[in-house]
Amino acid sequence: MNRVEILAVGNELLAGDITDTNFLALARVLKDKGAVVTRHVTLPDDRAVIADGVRDALARADLVLVTGGLGPTEDDLTRFGVADGLGRPLVRDAGAVETIRARFRRYGVGDMPVANLVQADFPEGARLLDNPNGTAAGFLVETAPRQAVVVLPGPPRELLPMIDRHLLPYLEARGGLPVIAARRLRAIGLGESLLAERIAGWDEGLADVAIGYYPQDPGVDVKLTATGADEAAAEAALDAATRRRRDRIGEHVYFVEANGHDRTPLASVVGAELRDRGDTLAVAESCTGGLVASMITAVAGSSDYFRGGVVAYANAVKTAFVDVPEALLAAHGAVSEEVAAALADGARRHFGTTWAIGVTGVAGPGGGTEEKPVGLVWMAVAGPDGTRTHRTQHAGDRTTIQRRASATALDLLRRRLR
């Protein structure tokens, strides 16, 4: 089980209308498990072509992973093509019919349309892989003692959870793979090349640990990987390597993952710290328009520490909701250090929280001036020990600037809490 071919099915992929983001996630998981992706093929929604593709791949690979085209509409032909490629008939699974029917009932959207029945058809002998996030179950067919075809639905929010749920356990059950251990240092506030520069020259004596840099926008992940037959030795080498890197990168590291694939969000790290302290948080944001609050509340359990926020988009709202003085706005402009501080102070006072974040800036594409260009963002954190401000200049389009500024504001609070 070493050679893997990935077949992505979809006219829309071939037309360049969407990007196959599943591939990256699959490639990384497979690599972590010691498997090598030897070919990645994108095929059209064409039954005969899919069948040929599956046959070709089975002639070369130990595992053939097929993604996409499991939907209920007539352009979803993957199950038919795979069945043809395997030379097996499709058989309706009564349990799967019931699962789909129950799903429609549960979400109160009425009876199951007849079109969905096809999603209960699988090649004879297939093992079903349940999909908690959609009606399209995946399936696995063992074609030889150490060879299989695994078929997964295309939408990333359905496919990605099925990697951990089905693909990883299957790879692990096959066994016989070399141990690959990994750590992921999540860093923010330093670009990729500056980060690499800090670490450079620290690789001596760690020849068995590979290092990779992965820009995350915002932030950069540094991934350390050790390979070997002995798990304890690999983990020990990694611990030493991680410690050294972390010392060099310093406070830019906001989290260290004990594996290669988890990605704990910055807002979770900040939230855990607030919960531990019994502290509370509020925000008043202008140019980020609700994104800081949205990042915070995307974390389960955030109601333990997050009280609320104001999206103070219009100047009058800044004054009415969090008491930013009109005179201050007139004197310094909405995008200024003073207004950022006033937003944070006002939010802290009005929401009655331990901490508050204020953000104001020019998200663009319009509204920039020579003095206050697009991408300029002032932020502030108000707390029991006073209010501190921070000026940043972000690059990118509007949503990139909003995303980076929001992450930087959360990071400002993280550093303050340390």
Add this chain to the structure above:
Amino acid sequence: MNRVEILAVGNELLAGDITDTNFLALARVLKDKGAVVTRHVTLPDDRAVIADGVRDALARADLVLVTGGLGPTEDDLTRFGVADGLGRPLVRDAGAVETIRARFRRYGVGDMPVANLVQADFPEGARLLDNPNGTAAGFLVETAPRQAVVVLPGPPRELLPMIDRHLLPYLEARGGLPVIAARRLRAIGLGESLLAERIAGWDEGLADVAIGYYPQDPGVDVKLTATGADEAAAEAALDAATRRRRDRIGEHVYFVEANGHDRTPLASVVGAELRDRGDTLAVAESCTGGLVASMITAVAGSSDYFRGGVVAYANAVKTAFVDVPEALLAAHGAVSEEVAAALADGARRHFGTTWAIGVTGVAGPGGGTEEKPVGLVWMAVAGPDGTRTHRTQHAGDRTTIQRRASATALDLLRRRLR
């Protein structure tokens, strides 16, 4: 010259360490010129595998486009593999040697390293495609009267300019290409299978228009594609097909794109309508935690109509900032029709806007009860003609529920504005 297969070469691509951004650019240019990408294959840096890949592709396609692996180092094996696949020897081109040598001289980096000599070797009979941004020239080999292999270097800053310089003129010189036109109907509020059911049976007399369904989470896009020799005829067929589909899908369609690849966000559609009317908007959101405001403010120019919002996460905030009566919260609970309406009313009054959205629900994973399960979201739109509420039950994890509820709330306003 209609069927194109693209072969991308590189171990780094298969490992998921880098993404093949060239593909999207190539796919769009080819589509614009009436060519159809029928397969996209990523191959490892392996001479025999590349040779096989070229042979397989030539058995099916009119144009085989190979990218990457033309560098000077020993892992760059594309020229060897392509030559093998074509059954032609490599021949050194004296002019190319001179070009590379001159490049080293011009950029003052000393004499040309011996390693670079290989970049002057091309399959016998190839036409060279010069590369203004690197030492790796591309090449084109005509393998039959209307069949060719085109090989381009992998780095995007070298490849992308070569599309306009070499690929486009070649495609245009071939001529006689069919026109491909497309429309994209963006719909929300109906699942993929229900949407397909509505449209089913409406394909008569439109055999030249292909239809595809693409879940967007939230929403579903329906893409209509017409192919023909005559642009006006293809566009007319599409217009007729689009009209019929739109009539069937009804108000669920929030936008019709005049091409296949643009994706105007729902918040842009709502924003344009508000701007046209000279109306303003505010939000008060609980379970979506700032995401509704964030979607609205991700649109450039949203400050024209969006005044601001309150993220009323804690109950006390709902009362203090938008006057949701404590008695109402006590009587019906925070997740209720009454509180959704009070949030919208309070926001409209406090922000002084034409319209306001209120959202409250159970985003999960905790906090669900039998009566109010995870995924239950109440929303309301308050406007000059009163306040209307809407109950939804969303599936998925926390962030999916937040995303779907936010989109549904925006859609509620869109329908109200019609």
